[in-house]
Amino acid sequence: MTMSQDEIGHVRQAGEAAVLKQEAWEERPAFSEVFHDRLRRRLAATPVGSLRIANSEAGRPAHEVADGGPRPGSIRPLLPRLVASAAVIVPMIFGSIALLKPWETSRLWNKSAASESGVYWPRRPLAFPAVEPVEKGQDGRFLQAASAQRLITWAAVPPADSPIGIEQLPMFDEIEEGVVDGVKSLATTLLDVSDWTMLADFDPSQILGNSPATP
């Protein structure tokens, strides 16, 4: 009968453990009366133990004394600490402000250049993809909009007759109008389907409008 690797491992481990224990117990020190007497003397002389006994006799919980608690004299040293902390923190705050001042003045959005309408104007050219305004064709469909990378340069100060505001950007109204029109036409077409129970005969080309004939 052969042993598996796991069994061999367990036996080997047990053998090692036995050796470790045997070696340790061979060198186990004997009980020392000298050590014990010295410890007893030190225990009896330990002030904390004596203090605890005294307080237990007085009917007070030991931890109240062991933890100490706030003492009247402990408040006074707190004041110099607060003053010292303030002496460090206040210059740090002023230093931070002095460091942030140039950054603040060179920020992208210059609040001093704000228009009367409350729209802030950037002082530097901004580059971002712009979309051509969406236009409708003769059949009412939207024309393919062309995307282009445009460099849009904003004036440091807006022209006096500029009506531009975020809410007045021309694209949004037209896109919104087109989307609303599309949804309305789709809903109308769906309502025109005669029998919703005959879904098997449903022809999607009805909706698209290019079906030659409706069955």
Next chain:
Amino acid sequence: MDEWHETDDAVLAQRAAAGCVESFAALAGRYQVPVVHYVRRLVGGDRRGEADDVAQEAFLRAWRRIDRYDRRWAFSTWLFTIARRTWLNQARATRRRRTRETAVVTAGVDESEPFAAAIATERATRLWDVASAELAEPAFTAIWLRYVEEKPLAEIGLVLDKPAATVKVILFRARRRLKPFVRHLGVGVE
């Protein structure tokens, strides 16, 4: 004296927490040998006086903080925890953590058979000498508490302040580290 021998650890600890020095002295006498033995191995070498001082300090700390003893765990486990921390504090202060006089000199020893050179020079003849020299302190403590004091993994974890699963890994690595030495000494079953 018989009364102390028959009284449970938890009862003695409770009396000690109430201020009974004799109860704590009985506990100290009960665990003097295992604690001193462990600390002597931690300190290492022939510095028995230093080890006994550490053990004394550990017992005194236990006495001062006996009200913090949690009765859910074995009193000896709590004592080993305090003894270990006392030694660690002292070792950090004196920067003598790994300078054990009877440690096997491992510098320049072949990593594959590191014990061969030590055997050849007859500097180490016992497995615990090798363990104290080769293992880090947590691994040494884990091996000691497991195989000498036969502590469960959870209580070893209390001493080391680590979860039981971590203790298991530490023990596994420690055994693997000691394996070539064990094989060279011819102990274990091949």
